[in-house]
Amino acid sequence: MTPSLMAATARRVLQQIRRDRRTVALLMVMPLVILSLLKFMFTDIPVPPGADPTFDSFGPRLMALLPMLLMFVVTSVTTLRERISGTLERLMASPLRKADLVLGYALAFGLIAIVQAGLILAFSLSVLNLNFAGNMWLLGVIIVLDAILGTVLGLAASSLARTEFQAVQMMPAVILPQVLIAGLFLPRDAMPAVLEWVSALLPLSYAIDGINSLAAGDNNVWSEVGVLIAFIVGALVLAVVTLRRRTA
Amino acid sequence: MAAKRQEPAIAIRDLRVIRGSRKVIQDISINISHGSLVGLLGPSGSGKTTLMRAIVGAQIIAGGSVTVLGKTAGSPELRSDVGYVTQSPSVYADLTAHENLQYFAQLAGVGNAEIKSVLKTVDLHDIADRPVMNLSGGQRSRVSLAAALLGTPEVLILDEPTVGLDPVLRKDLWDVFRSLVKGGATLLVSSHVMDEAQRCDRLIMMREGEILAHSTLPALLKKTKTKDVEGAFLALATTVDTSRSEEKR
Numbered sequence: 001m002t003p004s005l006m007a008a009t010a011r012r013v014l015q016q017i018r019r020d021r022r023t024v025a026l027l028m029v030m031p032l033v034i035l036s037l038l039k040f041m042f043t044d045i046p047v048p049p050g051a052d053p054t055f056d057s058f059g060p061r062l063m064a065l066l067p068m069l070l071m072f073v074v075t076s077v078t079t080l081r082e083r084i085s086g087t088l089e090r091l092m093a094s095p096l097r098k099a100d101l102v103l104g105y106a107l108a109f110g111l112i113a114i115v116q117a118g119l120i121l122a123f124s125l126s127v128l129n130l131n132f133a134g135n136m137w138l139l140g141v142i143i144v145l146d147a148i149l150g151t152v153l154g155l156a157a158s159s160l161a162r163t164e165f166q167a168v169q170m171m172p173a174v175i176l177p178q179v180l181i182a183g184l185f186l187p188r189d190a191m192p193a194v195l196e197w198v199s200a201l202l203p204l205s206y207a208i209d210g211i212n213s214l215a216a217g218d219n220n221v222w223s224e225v226g227v228l229i230a231f232i233v234g235a236l237v238l239a240v241v242t243l244r245r246r247t248a
Numbered sequence: 249m250a251a252k253r254q255e256p257a258i259a260i261r262d263l264r265v266i267r268g269s270r271k272v273i274q275d276i277s278i279n280i281s282h283g284s285l286v287g288l289l290g291p292s293g294s295g296k297t298t299l300m301r302a303i304v305g306a307q308i309i310a311g312g313s314v315t316v317l318g319k320t321a322g323s324p325e326l327r328s329d330v331g332y333v334t335q336s337p338s339v340y341a342d343l344t345a346h347e348n349l350q351y352f353a354q355l356a357g358v359g360n361a362e363i364k365s366v367l368k369t370v371d372l373h374d375i376a377d378r379p380v381m382n383l384s385g386g387q388r389s390r391v392s393l394a395a396a397l398l399g400t401p402e403v404l405i406l407d408e409p410t411v412g413l414d415p416v417l418r419k420d421l422w423d424v425f426r427s428l429v430k431g432g433a434t435l436l437v438s439s440h441v442m443d444e445a446q447r448c449d450r451l452i453m454m455r456e457g458e459i460l461a462h463s464t465l466p467a468l469l470k471k472t473k474t475k476d477v478e479g480a481f482l483a484l485a486t487t488v489d490t491s492r493s494e495e496k497r
């Protein structure tokens with residue numbers, strides 16, 4: 001690995017994103033719009049005495065899903081463009097190492113993730129009056145890790161893909177199962193045992209577990225954070241190893 | 249250096265490439281010597297791009313070997329010595345020419361002076377601050393070429409670099425290629441425009457994944473008793489086809 005080449009790659013990716021207003025809006029504004037919609041959606045639902053208002057329990061969990069989903073899509077599209085434009089082939093014939101490329105991308109999107117998480121939390125607290133019992137910093141950590149996870153899964157998926165079409169197919173294949181069974185709609189332990197096992201293999205499950213535990217006032221989420229980091233490292237390794245310099 | 253010069257810059261032995269289920273390159277062997285400007289001519293689909301990809305180490309090969317500067321094609325040590333310009337411009341369309349070159353210069357380990365110099369070489373310094381997506385096709389392919397010139401690689405593989413350029417610019421670029429060769433570089437330049445052949449030291453003619461000829465233009469015209477490259481190609485292709493059909497009989 002060559003840190004200067006990794007930094008150069010991250011800088012170039014950020015330059016591209018900055019130039020692309022729509023992608024910036026998608027990453028920074030879209031989560032706020034969706035969270036506002038969620039809040040609005042629940043306004044007429046009566047809250048049983050003693051229970052949390054629905055937005056307060058649902059909102060934080062959605063904060064785990066949205067960054068991951070958006071970062072996954074944006075990363076996949078950016079790397080897909082790299083493939084279609086032929087720049088990937090050029091980079092693979094250059095002195096750039098595979099790890100420099102993958103980590104450069106991860107670094108660029110990791111920085112974006114921190115800004116994104118900051119915006120989401122600030123907006124939820126100040127505008128949407130979110131009531132969250134747990135530690136806000138830890139919630140922020142989980143959201144950032146989750147967004148980085150979306151990026152590295154996107155990198156791994158596009159490295160694995162051998163064709164442009166495969167790269168597009170990876171998007172729903174990686175994300176949709178997690179949306180359904182990672183505990184967003186139904187607590188994982190309330191699902192049939194088989195689904196509960198499957199969900200244990202999905203990284204989003206641990207983000208949502210962590211957020212649920214924070215919301216319940218339990219700040220001991222280090223095991224969930226550890227699992228998220230392990231998934232991130234695993235996906236990075238997968239992305240580097242499966243990227244091919246030679247193609248058919 | 250002298251010892252190194254004696255072996256070919258690019259040595260291809262019994263190369264076979266299969267893409268999809270088609271044999272795209274069939275048992276090709278060629279040597280390209282140091283400091284020469286070699287034209288790779290052939291109709292579209294004849295395997296020029298595939299052969300070039302094999303030389304830069306981007307192509308999975310089914311058999312044979314490709315050696316560049318004494319090392320197996322695609323070796324890590326070669327990546328700063330071999331420049332490659334893909335057939336369609338491979339640059340970031342949303343960045344400016346200058347930003348593109350800044351990134352590729354960092355990869356090549358060269359600085360701003362070199363960026364300035366390659367921008368001049370390809371005559372782009374006036375429009376270097378425009379996003380590449382707002383440039384014409386010919387301008388884009390020159391940005392792509394400029395990126396490959398950074399760091400003055402010893403071997404340059406250029407896939408149809410002059411397609412769609414106006415004749416004046418085409419002449420300028422061939423002058424650039426010639427000066428690079430004078431500076432010691434080895435260039436392999438593909439084209440499906442047969443009249444660019446005059447500009448090359450040697451020609452490789454390809455058809456359907458096979459080499460029809462590898463020689464100088466005068467020798468080729470003499471051997472085929474033709475007046476131009478187009479005629480020579482036709483004559484060679486006909487000879488191959490006739491001997492094939494005789495073999496079958």
Ligand SMILES: Nc1ncnc2c1ncn2[C@@H]1O[C@H](COP(=O)(O)OP(=O)(O)O)[C@@H](O)[C@H]1O
Pocket residue numbers: 248267268272290291292293294295296297298299
């Ligand atoms: N990615 C690919 N998969 C399968 N076949 C390919 C691919 N790319 C090119 N080919 C085939 O390989 C042959 C040679 O192509 P190419 O090397 O691009 O020729 P040229 O550059 O001379 O036009 C063509 O018949 C083409 O259809």
Ligand SMILES: [Mg+2]
Pocket residue numbers: 293296297298335407
């Ligand atoms: Mg071609």
